[in-house]
Amino acid sequence: MGRIVLEKVVKRFGEAEVIPPLDLTIEDGEFTVFVGPSGCGKSTLLRLIAGLEDTTDGRIVIDGKDATGLPPAKRGLAMVFQSYALYPHMSVRKNIAFPMKMAGMDQAEQDRRIAKAAGALNLTDYLDRKPGQLSGGQRQRVAIGRAIVREPSAFLFDEPLSNLDAALRVGMRMEISELHKKLATTMVYVTHDQVEAMTMADKIVVLRAGHVEQVGSPLELYRTPRNTFVASFIGSPKMNLIEGPEAAKHDAHTIGIRPEHIDVSSESGLWSGVVGVAEHLGSDTFFHIHETGLAETITVRADGEVSLTHGDKIYLTPRPDVIHRFSADGLRMKDELAVA
Amino acid sequence: MGRIVLEKVVKRFGEAEVIPPLDLTIEDGEFTVFVGPSGCGKSTLLRLIAGLEDTTDGRIVIDGKDATGLPPAKRGLAMVFQSYALYPHMSVRKNIAFPMKMAGMDQAEQDRRIAKAAGALNLTDYLDRKPGQLSGGQRQRVAIGRAIVREPSAFLFDEPLSNLDAALRVGMRMEISELHKKLATTMVYVTHDQVEAMTMADKIVVLRAGHVEQVGSPLELYRTPRNTFVASFIGSPKMNLIEGPEAAKHDAHTIGIRPEHIDVSSESGLWSGVVGVAEHLGSDTFFHIHETGLAETITVRADGEVSLTHGDKIYLTPRPDVIHRFSADGLRMKDELAVA
Amino acid sequence: MMAPAVVLLLGWMLVPLTMTLYFSFKKYLPLRGGDLGWVGFENYVRFVTSSAFWPSIQTTLVLVGGVLIITTVLGILLALLLDQPMWGQGPVRILVIAPFFVMPTVSALVWKNFFMDANYGLFSYLWEFFGAEPIQWLSQASMPSLVLIVSWQWLPFATLILLTAIQSLDSEQLEAAEMDGAPALKRFWFIILPHLSRAISVVILIQTIFLLGIFAEIFVTTGGAFGTKTLTYLIYQRVLESQNIGLGSAGGVYAIILANIVAIFLMRIVGKNLDN
Amino acid sequence: MARAVTTQRKAINTALAWAIGLLIFFPILWTILTSFKTEATAIADPPVFFFFDWTLENYGVVMERSNYGKFLWNSIAIAGGSTLLGVIIAVPAAWSMAFVPGRRTKDILLWMLSTKMLPAVGVLYPIYLLFIKLGILDSKIGLIIVLMLINLPIIVWMLYTYFREIPGEILEAARMDGAGLKEEIIHVLTPMALPGIASTVLLNLILAWNEAFWTLNLTAAEAAPLTAFIASYSSPEGLFFAKLSAASTMAIAPILILGWFSQKQLVRGLTFGAVK
Amino acid sequence: ETLTIATVNNGDMIRMQGLTDDFTEKTGHDVEWVTLEENVLRQRVTTDITTKGGAFDVMTIGMYETPIWGANGWLVPLDDLSEEYDVDDILPAMAGGLSHDGTLYAAPFYGESSMIMYRTDLMEEAGLEMPEGSPTWSFIREAAAAMTDRDADINGICLRGKAGWGEGGALITAMSNSFGARWFDENWQPQFDTDAWNETLTFFTEMMNESGPAGYATNGFNENLSLFQQGKCGMWIDATVAASFVTNPDDSTVADSVGFALAPHKEGIDKNGNWLWAWALGIPAGTQKEEAAKAFVEWATSKDYIELVAENEGWANVPPGARTSLYENENYKDVPFAQMTLDSILSADPNNPTVDPVPYVGVQFAAIPEFAGIATDVSQEFSAVYAGQQSVEEALEKAQALTTDAMEAAGY
């Protein structure tokens, strides 16, 4: 109950082709995340699925039925907006009840569902408040509550956490993941935060300028990014990309090594450089290293105990088994070695 | 040139004592970060230093001179606001020139400084745009540019990055750090994001309800938090705090172990539990573990390769040398063992 | 969805406009039997060449301009004052906005009789009290008096809009300027005033629309004497006093042209300000 | 500004604001006071302020002379009716301008405003003839339509600016939740824009209440509102300051009281998009 | 039936509104009043009559409108009034001014001329005596100067200076007649370039500046009435109806020291500077309620109505100037100003108002449609002279130009 298939979907705004013909299948029950840089068309794609934008061409099939021309309310989907889009003049209860009221559901059933959703989302105490009297996280939950009661075949989320502060974001991220575990309903989730994508997704769809760059599980993308774009988009801090002679040594135009795959020493190593900024997080330390002759900056992650600082000489050794090789057109080359 | 000393500074808003008598010294050239939960008085403290609020009592000494009664502009400080507070009707150039114009500086010198600041901040191409036509990060830089040209003896930042998205925030964080390295001017920086505090600060001041809970370098706070408040505030994910029999084993009311200081195994260990949510970041995996009998959730960090998932049985072993002990009133107890 | 409003307004504009245009090319004298045939542009020529025409344009511009200047300047100052912390802000605001609720006829009557009357007006008491020769307001200072009356009516409107605009100014901007070394006056000039530009243009636009049509105030106070005959009033005289519909209609067309010149000019400014 | 203000400064602000507020309010206050004086006290030299024998005599005379209740009711019906009708027509128009803007939207909006610049006297004749044709001369419905048309541009503009502040996402959320266009407007848009609508309604009530040209010229006995009522007092014979004051007070009191009670709404909403 | 009646807001009309129950009782017709200030009323009824709007069943109009409208056939001719109404009782001057081609088109509610009202006490103090009959302008000027006592706030003379053809325009036109001036010659050529006009305006301005109240340029009937009632005027030349107000002790502080005299004239000219006016009731042609309207007009302008008012309000307050019989009534003879009012009315001749012949009818106006508009403009120019904003010569020059222009526009 919630399989969404896009067939050659195209979206143009006037002259601008925001989504070139695109095929995508979202399986029932899957947590799919759309990631990509700002303006790449994530929201547009989501809104096409929701029916809030009309497709210029192509078909959208939901649960086997062609939904291309259906109005949003008829598609059986629920959406959670970035701004939450709560109705500020209605109480939490009324907000949650609104879609049911629109569907003309009887009062008893409405009350039952509200109670259930409020219980699940810890909102029982706030049902009579107005959204203005809630914290960001609570508002977020109300928005989810409003989506849940419709018992949709899929949830659509458009950057639902981007308005929250860092600490709350982590909490809400977990809540949504747990909700997905509990409901096992299809969820399509848009973000441009790769950490969210990695931690929440069953399947990540990486978009660039309306094109799908790669589809796969988080760890697939982390381990075998199909091109330099995906490679540098997935993983934090970013993968170091090195061109030139050092890449040539691996028969590649570009090689990529993730910061966590470089060993650090103050005495010896394959490469050397000077510490620029050292970010001591306690648990880890990130060094931004200059003057390596490889790239402008090489970022490496060391554990919390290393105590080099700004200006110190540093030696780096990449782990050979996790070096990614890319050709001149940015595509991944067949692995020399097995990926660990 | 930029030593700031607060002597028994008090701030009351009507009845509410937001800052109880507080002593603090910010050394010349230091990058000091104020952290603390929302509403703890960080902004108020910064504004007291800036002169945007009048002290109720106490003295503020800047560079050896009593500045308590001085108007903001006379204190030789520059401030970067959370909302950037750019002048929307002026071009970037005019924005940056504004403080110099107010000081009646001659045009040639103004141009020289603007050029220099714009160069340093990569704003040269945008000088003739209005703030409305800039991205968040660029606006942030303009705000900094406006501060720099005054060549202040100290910079004050009030959550300058909180309006930026995650990726930009990381970038800007580094830019500000590098700026500090370059200028070596005193900077006072307010944030409630502990990652920012850890990565940027020379010295962190942890505030709670207007009180200074602890002052020290990031690693000092990470390694020897003075109380449970600091312990759980510093470090990400949060330190696990465990009370009860397990703590008693260490002669403490509460013990704290950071997620990165617990070893994980699927076969054996000191404690056991069931995996709740597993967040696979590629580089690392965070497990949120339930049913340990120790605390509701124990968070642990494992490296990227561990592949346990939701519902799996898991075994945990804390590293004995980094267990923090706290007494019943939340204060740190003398270390049993040397801290690594 | 826009259609009903657009169609209605189009009708409201076009029907009278067409009829006005139609009449303006006719010799139409109701008291002499009505329609006396087509006369081409005669009415237009007669209207502009009449000795009252150019003075009426000047009067119109002086009235509109004078009121605009006074209400915006005082409106800004008043808005700044009302934005300050004080006791009894609500009641003060009530006092300040009250003139806006008063019918133009009533306010003209009140000013004319109770204040500007040469014999019983409070102003003449006031002048006499200070030993000065009372001014014959409505004859010797007719335009200033008129501007005063109309400004009094419109000051609340300007103040209210400017006040909401001032309140919307991000206080951090003012603080930033303060940090940047700008004293109060410069903060006003460089920060507050530019922030208000949009509100000011809205005030100017809306008020101009209403001020161009000012009628009751002149009718009640001076009846168009002493150089207070605006274009609107001149048309009124032609249509209703002289009962020359053709001539008045030609005047109406001129008024529409003037209004549109002013409008285009204003819309340029406001339209631009509405964009950003 | 968040900065605490000294009590002294606050006191100065208060004194200044109250002084100016009272100055602005004075003409109205004086009118109300005079309405309780005898004719002789009304023109006493020197003027008396509060210490005189208060009398209701003038109100008695006015009540006896004219059927105040009927004028009042007509004013209420006409102002209320035209505002209501205007809002009903303007909501869809403003909705489409705000949420489905076309390239011409702003032009249409400004064009609508420009229709307000038609000089009323210039088109009195055509409109009068039209009203005779339609048989709505001296009828409330006729005036309701005219005043609605006059104020429609203002209503559309104000509503447009309020609607524009409503995030589109909320309407989309409503659409996802199964609301049709009607439900969207009734359940979501209107309640959310309620403060704005309230202030629009208020402003237009005031404008319609005070409109003095059309209400006077298109009515006789049946539909005449308070503007016509005051027109019979604007120059009676002999001593009349006190009676004039009583009549003026009666003409402005209802709207003044309404305005005062709802000044918060008015102040909050009166932005015309001057504030983003 | 319910009649809608447009009327002016003066005292007599207001009084009539209070008495309408009597009409309703007698005829069963109801009455709705539309009471408006004079200028508003004129514009309102003119619009309605010219467009045949039919908003009113009875209109209060003046001597200016009636002949013009009657000529256009817009008014119901009042040639079949009832026997007991006694049309012939209407003063001939009034009937003449309200007729076109010998047909009466509106029935006079009251009629007025203008006369001098003066303070007998002040006159005595000044050591002067008002001559019998019409005094000369120079006497008036002299007397005014003698009575003026600015410190005591007494102005020797109060005259209308307010712009508007029915206000200051009426006074100066009537005055110009007594100076030998006229508006138009027989060929409709405006005459403001004549010496007579120059003299009139110069004399008026000089006299008022000497002895008139401050700000007389904006004083009209009402302002002067208050001034006189307050004892601030030595003399006042204005409508005869004012007599009842200035002698009413309720409103007037000088009620018992008012004398009356005929309007003045210039030496050697046998026209007095008084005007002739009537507020009359006319019935727009095409009204659905002609019968009821006629009944009303008859009621309101009847002898019975006069009796009714006398009964309720006393003889001093009956509408004057319309009927001969009133002046023959014994009760009315006691009213101090009755005779002077009648004499003034009788001394005005609308058909022959000026020294030199004119092509128009009307004493202080010319009964042509263009007059109201022109005279308003002209009187505004004059008011500007009174306010010291231009010279007499400038004003006359402008008056001449704008009148010529307007007459041209009208096709003369």
Ligand SMILES: Nc1ncnc2c1ncn2[C@@H]1O[C@H](COP(=O)(O)OP(=O)(O)OP(=O)(O)O)[C@@H](O)[C@H]1O
């Ligand atoms: N209504 C519209 N009309 C014209 N262009 C549009 C419209 N909506 C979006 N676009 C364009 O389509 C492209 C994709 O927009 P979209 O909002 O889908 O990006 P996004 O990936 O969601 O970005 P973000 O991360 O910033 O939200 C952008 O270039 C945008 O400018």
Ligand SMILES: Nc1ncnc2c1ncn2[C@@H]1O[C@H](COP(=O)(O)OP(=O)(O)OP(=O)(O)O)[C@@H](O)[C@H]1O
């Ligand atoms: N002008 C004021 N009047 C009254 N109370 C105030 C004022 N400004 C701040 N406070 C109170 O002082 C306390 C500290 O506020 P402050 O803004 O310094 O907190 P903060 O640490 O900066 O919080 P945040 O992280 O949310 O910015 C809060 O409880 C706040 O409510």
Ligand SMILES: [Mg+2]
């Ligand atoms: Mg988006």
Ligand SMILES: [Mg+2]
């Ligand atoms: Mg803060």
